[in-house]
Amino acid sequence: MNYTSLAGELQSLVRGSIRINESMRKHTTWKIGGNADVFLDPSDKGDIRQAVEFARERAVPFTVIGNGSNLLIKDGGIRGLVIKIGRGMANLSVNGNRIRAGAGAMLPELAAVARKNGLGGFEFAAGIPGSLGGAVVMNAGAINGCAADVLVEVEVVNHNNKLVVLKKEELDFAYRTSSLQNQGLICVETLWQGYAKEQWQIERETKEYLAKRKIAQPQGYPNAGSVFKNPQGDHAGRLIEACGCKGLRIGDAEISTKHANWILNLGNATAKDVLDLIDKIKQVVQKRFGVLLHLEVRVLGED
Ligand SMILES: Cc1cc2nc3c(=O)[nH]c(=O)nc-3n(C[C@H](O)[C@H](O)[C@H](O)COP(=O)(O)OP(=O)(O)OC[C@H]3O[C@@H](n4cnc5c(N)ncnc54)[C@H](O)[C@@H]3O)c2cc1C
Known part of the structure; x- marks a missing residue:
């Protein structure tokens, strides 16, 4: 397929910018990934609908990402x-x-707007580096709440390229998952609802929560937060640490010495380095504890 001419054609239909052979390292917090053939930074919902229609008519596969933090x-x-x-x-x-x-x-912008307006319920969002679309898809959250707690509805582009509103109840939210993960729907807008709460209280709780995160989480190297979901009643980090895996390294990918469920990119880690480390972790944890860990991060693209 000639992606240069395809990109040119698409550029004439959308307001947002199109690039070819875009390095996905620039668009993931792990700073890992090969190139996307064609890359669109849409300006609005209209751009998304145009691009999706264009891609479907030409049988070009398309992938939607947010901030690339998972x-x-x-x-x-x-x-x-x-x-x-x-x-x-x-x-x-x-x-x-x-x-x-x-x-x-x-998410931190959502938390800040809620804080300024005296709306509680969004404190969890302050420290998570995801877009709202990605947050809904992943049901992002922390100990003090998750997306599903405060979401009212989302607007999505559906398979017929129509804008449709889905209520929270239709999204099958559970721990770090929603039905949007596997339906090929594109989330374009979100509606949230908080409750009246004193601004000083939100500020104090947010500060304390961010300080706790800073202490618990590795700093300084590109990462994607927790790699595995916590198995029921336990913590993936505890299991990995108990297997003596902290500090284990393949290429430039290293299991954090601070938090065993985080894999750091020490400089030039490849996706293969990370995937090999993931396989290793799964094997040792299964052997020692009989627990099969499941990925929280989403894997996209080709070897
Ligand atoms: C330092 C750090 C700390 C983190 N801490 C937490 C935490 O405390 N809690 C937590 O839950 N997560 C955490 N994460 C993970 C991550 O931030 C969340 O999962 C976040 O919700 C992902 O949002 P995103 O925009 O980056 O999505 P992406 O990573 O870009 O995408 C995630 C998935 O959603 C899909 N997607 C994204 N946007 C859309 C859209 N608009 N429509 C349809 N599909 C879409 C993608 O195809 C992909 O499957 C952390 C990550 C980092 C790097």
């Missing part, structure tokens, strides 16, 4: 079109105790 993109990159829902779709507006926001706005 993604391992393989070294061979991503074929077809990658749509990154980000700054072009990051508007937020408050109405009473509700906040409407584009899927490209970030």
Whole structure:
């Protein structure tokens, strides 16, 4: 497929910018990943619908990403079109105790707007570096709450390229998952609802929570947060640590010595380094504890 001419054609249909052979290292917090054939930074919902229609008509595969903070993109990159829902779709507006926001706005921005407006329930969002679209897909959360607690509804682009509103109840939220993970729907807008809470209280709790995160989490090297989901009633980090895996390294990928469920990119880690480390961890944890760990990070692209 000639991606240069395809990109040119698509550029004439959308307002957002198109790039070819875009390195996905720039778009993941792990700073890992091969190139995307064609990359779109959409300006609005219209761009997304145009791009999706264009791709479907030409049988070009397409992939949607947010801030890339939960993604391992393989070294061979991503074929077809990658749509990154980000700054072009990051508007937020408050109405009473509700906040409407584009899927490209970030969780810490949502938390900040809620804080300024005396809305509680969003404290968990302050420290998670994901877009709102990615947060809904992953049901992002921490000890003090998760996306499902405060979400009202989302607007998605469906398989017929129509904009459809889905209520929270339709999204099958559970621990770090939602039905949006496997349905091929694209989240473009979100509506959230908080409750009245004193601003000083939100500020104090947020500060304490961020300080705790800073102490518990590795700093300084690119990563994607927790690699594995916690198995029921336990912590993946505890199991991995108990197997003596802290500090284990393949290439430039290292299991953090601070938090065993985090894998750090010490400089030039490849997706293969990380995947080999993941396999190793799964093997030793299964052998020692009989527990099969499941990935929290999403793996995209080709070897
Ligand atoms: C330092 C650090 C700390 C973290 N801490 C936490 C934490 O405390 N709790 C937690 O839950 N997570 C945490 N994470 C993981 C991550 O931030 C969350 O999973 C976040 O919700 C992912 O959002 P994203 O925009 O980066 O999504 P991405 O990583 O870009 O994508 C995640 C998945 O969602 C899909 N997707 C993204 N946007 C859309 C959209 N608009 N429509 C349809 N599909 C979409 C992608 O295809 C992919 O399958 C952390 C990550 C890092 C790097």
